[in-house]
Amino acid sequence: MPPSGKNCLTCIVRGTDCFCSLPLNALHDLQVIGSHKRFNAGEHLLYEGFNADRVYIVCQGCIKLTASSSEGKVFIIRIAGPGDVIGLASAMQGTTYKIAAEAMEPCEVKVISRSEFLDFMDRFREVNRNAVVSISLDCEAATLSARRLALSSSAAGKLASVLIDWGRMGQTNGILSKELHFRMPLTHEELGSMAGLSRETVTRLLGKFRREGLIKLEGEQMTVREPEKLERLYH
Amino acid sequence: MPPSGKNCLTCIVRGTDCFCSLPLNALHDLQVIGSHKRFNAGEHLLYEGFNADRVYIVCQGCIKLTASSSEGKVFIIRIAGPGDVIGLASAMQGTTYKIAAEAMEPCEVKVISRSEFLDFMDRFREVNRNAVVSISLDCEAATLSARRLALSSSAAGKLASVLIDWGRMGQTNGILSKELHFRMPLTHEELGSMAGLSRETVTRLLGKFRREGLIKLEGEQMTVREPEKLERLYH
DNA sequence: CGGTTACTTGAGTTCCGTCAACCGAAGTGG
DNA sequence: CCACTTCGGTTGACGGAACTCAAGTAACCG
Numbered sequence: 001m002p003p004s005g006k007n008c009l010t011c012i013v014r015g016t017d018c019f020c021s022l023p024l025n026a027l028h029d030l031q032v033i034g035s036h037k038r039f040n041a042g043e044h045l046l047y048e049g050f051n052a053d054r055v056y057i058v059c060q061g062c063i064k065l066t067a068s069s070s071e072g073k074v075f076i077i078r079i080a081g082p083g084d085v086i087g088l089a090s091a092m093q094g095t096t097y098k099i100a101a102e103a104m105e106p107c108e109v110k111v112i113s114r115s116e117f118l119d120f121m122d123r124f125r126e127v128n129r130n131a132v133v134s135i136s137l138d139c140e141a142a143t144l145s146a147r148r149l150a151l152s153s154s155a156a157g158k159l160a161s162v163l164i165d166w167g168r169m170g171q172t173n174g175i176l177s178k179e180l181h182f183r184m185p186l187t188h189e190e191l192g193s194m195a196g197l198s199r200e201t202v203t204r205l206l207g208k209f210r211r212e213g214l215i216k217l218e219g220e221q222m223t224v225r226e227p228e229k230l231e232r233l234y235h
Numbered sequence: 236m237p238p239s240g241k242n243c244l245t246c247i248v249r250g251t252d253c254f255c256s257l258p259l260n261a262l263h264d265l266q267v268i269g270s271h272k273r274f275n276a277g278e279h280l281l282y283e284g285f286n287a288d289r290v291y292i293v294c295q296g297c298i299k300l301t302a303s304s305s306e307g308k309v310f311i312i313r314i315a316g317p318g319d320v321i322g323l324a325s326a327m328q329g330t331t332y333k334i335a336a337e338a339m340e341p342c343e344v345k346v347i348s349r350s351e352f353l354d355f356m357d358r359f360r361e362v363n364r365n366a367v368v369s370i371s372l373d374c375e376a377a378t379l380s381a382r383r384l385a386l387s388s389s390a391a392g393k394l395a396s397v398l399i400d401w402g403r404m405g406q407t408n409g410i411l412s413k414e415l416h417f418r419m420p421l422t423h424e425e426l427g428s429m430a431g432l433s434r435e436t437v438t439r440l441l442g443k444f445r446r447e448g449l450i451k452l453e454g455e456q457m458t459v460r461e462p463e464k465l466e467r468l469y470h
Numbered sequence: 471c472g473g474t475t476a477c478t479t480g481a482g483t484t485c486c487g488t489c490a491a492c493c494g495a496a497g498t499g500g
Numbered sequence: 501c502c503a504c505t506t507c508g509g510t511t512g513a514c515g516g517a518a519c520t521c522a523a524g525t526a527a528c529c530g
Binding site: 067068069073075077088089090093098099122125128131132133135136137138139140142143144145146147149150151152153168177198 | 302303304307311312323325327328333334356357360363366367368370371372373374375377378379380381382384385386387388421430
Binding site: 200 | 487
């Protein structure tokens with residue numbers, strides 16, 4: 001059975017920063033409100049500028065949150081996964097979405113209208129609390145992106161920062177290990193979109209990092225051998 | 236009498252996105268919790284990395300929210316003013332502050348401990364709602380900064396975007412006017428810190444904008460004559 | 471008047487984006 | 501089965517934009 005199985009009560013997607021970590025009575029409510037929906041890879045859940053009249057809770061799959069310029073340049077702010085809520089900040093303000101959301105693989109989500117979600121928040125203080133934490137996480141992710149782009153003056157620093165942040169999230173070996181070992185399914189193009197760099201520059205830098213022994217690549221597996229050294233490229 | 240006069244009930248700082256726009260009973264509570272404090276220009280309210288155990292409500296004055304690199308480079312994420320809450324996102328997550336806050340002029344703030352604030356949120360659903368909106372605004376500001384830095388490839392585009400965003404906030408003529416007229420009290424250094432540019436580049440670009448008739452400068456008064464044209468520099 | 475802060479301008483240099491060509495793998499369709 | 505396309509990655513050459521360094525001006529203030 002997939003993580004969700006369309007049932008919020010038996011769903012195994014939980015965790016400290018997971019929106020769905022709620023007491024049973026709230027989960028009962030969550031189960032019956034909104035609707036379940038699937039998206040294929042490449043499909044958009046929502047677009048920038050649209051009226052923020054609903055929120056999405058990710059049940060399964062990865063979703064790119066992006067901002068685009070009129071010339072077609074794309075910036076990836078964050079990649080949302082199971083347990084994340086999408087569109088919450090804009091919906092809470094009752095304005096328009098400030099970013100777009102695009103499925104990176106086949107995804108399952110729960111769609112809840114703004115008004116329904118507001119009611120849901122009013123009924124349970126835990127929902128309120130989790131919503132606040134969800135938006136806070138969004139806020140931190142955006143802050144981190146901005147800081148990266150503004151403070152690391154070199155392309156190497158920006159890319160290093162993206163790799164390390166990504167690695168710290170998806171680390172597959174123990175936290176205690178000095179090395180970071182993780183899956184890196186993103187294309188150079190996507191890494192570039194996160195770091196504000198061109199695809200070619202990403203290729204060149206990853207090659208350089210590899211040659212210098214800072215990272216190791218084996219297919220989708222990436223190992224950052226010396227996180228501190230990589231981090232110091234920030235300069 | 237200054238805007239606040241240390242009394243939340245008679246304070247005139249209100250507005251749609253103001254945290255203190257609350258019903259009377261909540262204001263009564265707000266009046267008695269926390270403590271009132273003053274900061275001189277240049278003093279720090281909080282530093283990056285510190286335990287997020289309190290939040291600040293700005294009563295009066297402007298406060299820079301900044302991120303700094305180890306080399307001393309500074310990035311200004313946002314400038315908070317009366318009615319804004321500082322440190323909320325980090326406090327809600329119970330982690331550390333991700334940014335620093337520095338008074339730009341003599342300021343008055345209300346300091347509330349994290350636990351006291353959480354209680355306050357639990358007592359009034361309106362406080363909850365306003366806290367959510369406050370964090371959402373933070374989130375949007377950070378997103379805007381990130382988008383600016385990532386998507387505008389030229390320095391001119393970044394600076395233009397900072398000027399226009401600043402202008403739209405502090406506009407002193409009617410909203411209907413095509414031109415943006417506003418106070419620009421920031422130094423070139425500060426503008427650079429917001430746009431991710433060096434001080435010299437800001438000087439050169441402002442000169443260029445002025446020579447091209449895109450903006451007009453009279454002391455602290457700035458007029459953006461052709462916002463659309465300036466905005467198109469985004470390229 | 472000296473000291474500080476902000477702004478201005480010039481010269482030199484480097485970094486990275488762009489353009490272009492090319493490779494290998496995977497998928498598609500007749 | 502093979503020609504064709506697409507996608508992701510790689511590498512080289514080039515040029516321009518912006519950073520840095522440096523020197524100098526202007527305004528303000530005790």
